[in-house]
Amino acid sequence: MRELTIVEALTAVENASALDPLIDRVAGVVDAVVRPRALKDLLHGVPAGHPLHPVLVLVPTGAWISSAVLDFVPGQEKASRALVGVGVLAVAPAALAGFVDWAASHEQQKRTGLVHSVANLVATGLYGASYLQRVRGKQASAKLLGLAGLGAVGLGGFIGGHLAYRQALGANHAEDVPHLVSPGWHAVTQLDALPEGELTGLELDGQPLVALRRGDEVDVLSSVCTHLSGPLSQGEVVLDAGRPGEACVSCPWHDSVFSMRTGQVVHGPATSPQPVFETRVVDGAVEVRLPNAG
Template sequence: MEKTTRPRRTGLLPRIVPSPNLLEGLERTTTLDRPIAALAKAVRRRLGPSRLRDVLHGVPLGHPLHPALAMVSAGCWIATAVLDLTRADPRASRTLVAAGLGTALPTATAGLADWSALHREQQRVGFVHAIMNLTATGCYGGSLLMRLRGRERAGRALAFAGLGAVSAGAYLGGHMAYRQAAGANHAESVSHLVPLGWHDLCALKDLPNGRPVRRRLGYIELFVLRLGDGVSVLADGCSHLAGPLHQGRVTIENGEPCIVCPWHNSVFRIGDGSVVHGPATSRQPAFRTRLRHDGVVQVRPAD
């Protein structure tokens, strides 16, 4: 019987970079679920449906705010490491450490807002991500204190420890963004998936008035809402985390009908799919509609 051997992992890189299996194990572990659930609930209750919550999610920007702020803090601290390695002007290093600390609080606040509206598997990784970043912030706070007291060597040592922690946090953040799709648009434009022209969807008489339903156009799931003789159509999967919009509730915001996602309460304007309230930041793909003479509703992607 032929003996098979598993390929050996050689080199330094596999020992430095965590295995994806390790992070998948972190996604499945339930050890921290109790504090995670309590913290997420407290954050959601504290923010509530408010303008502040929308700003923290990045609704006015059209994409999450937390990654943009995190780049500022991390950039300041990476630049600090370069200056420390070259023994450059200590005042410049102190300035960069302080600038990174100054942006750490708004960065963490925006991150908490996003984290509180994620799935539990994403929250588990995000919780450790937050711990690593808090550790880094503590190290850089101590580094600044040591530098101000003239203890430059101790300040540099704490800064390099902080850089290690923030790098680990960034790795976990990348796993959340690219492997778990946290913060990604889950309702990308579907216009390239639909052939040109108008397409029959269903008969108007088959649609309940005032209650959203799901219909299919080829293999695309659509949210369909009839209001009298008018029909509005959006992509059904919420752009935040792909929640089924047809299971949501219809509400009125600023005099216009909107749909509230049943998963995390993102609110979209039914007429054009634009975001009214987060945590979603990307609009829902919308469709134009028309009623054929025989009562069949036709759709095509909106311009």
């Protein structure tokens, strides 16, 4: 079956490097506006364990779809106007969360994301105009503007689906690790071969691991960053991430920070924890086991 023309167009957008200068400017604005790391983590969805943007988008989308239904029901003008207004107001937090995620993405994702945001901006403008027409009592043009806005937000949603499912922005990029390593204990290196307090890249069943030795203790995580597959073994050890006595690793690509002991996300943009291996030392050999592997 042939793909829809819009999908072919989106594939072309992914490779449209002409968008990059504009992307750089918008990303600079996003970084300047959202500076506190705690706020960024919240908007990424770190406490929720997955991106916040898709949840926040439900409010304007739901309000606008509901208003479109009410526009066909006589006598519901006030209720429909209220829903349009709620939708316009709810765009701000949803857009902010989306832009923060977007600013920490690959270049192809940024190009698609820019078009996604333009479609949603157009939708918001149309709904804003629709609200004003409703206040003025011009119901016919208000309803037409609302329908046009619904078309634009539908297009934005389609592009968002492309971004999330085909380009995998927001997905857990280490979800398959437990299915790719064999169950049980495996020797992966000698304790003496691990430098103290430094990250070391290892491998198990073709899967990259990152290890950190502290004395006779060794912490081992999957080296595939859950955010966008960055190589954690090429990152840095972080000792002051706000977790006393706990060593963390920062990703070299977008600076997500994970606990080396638990794999938990300390700072985004990642929202999913790293697969964490159990470790033991047997006759000088470091052995690892991934719970639920296989």
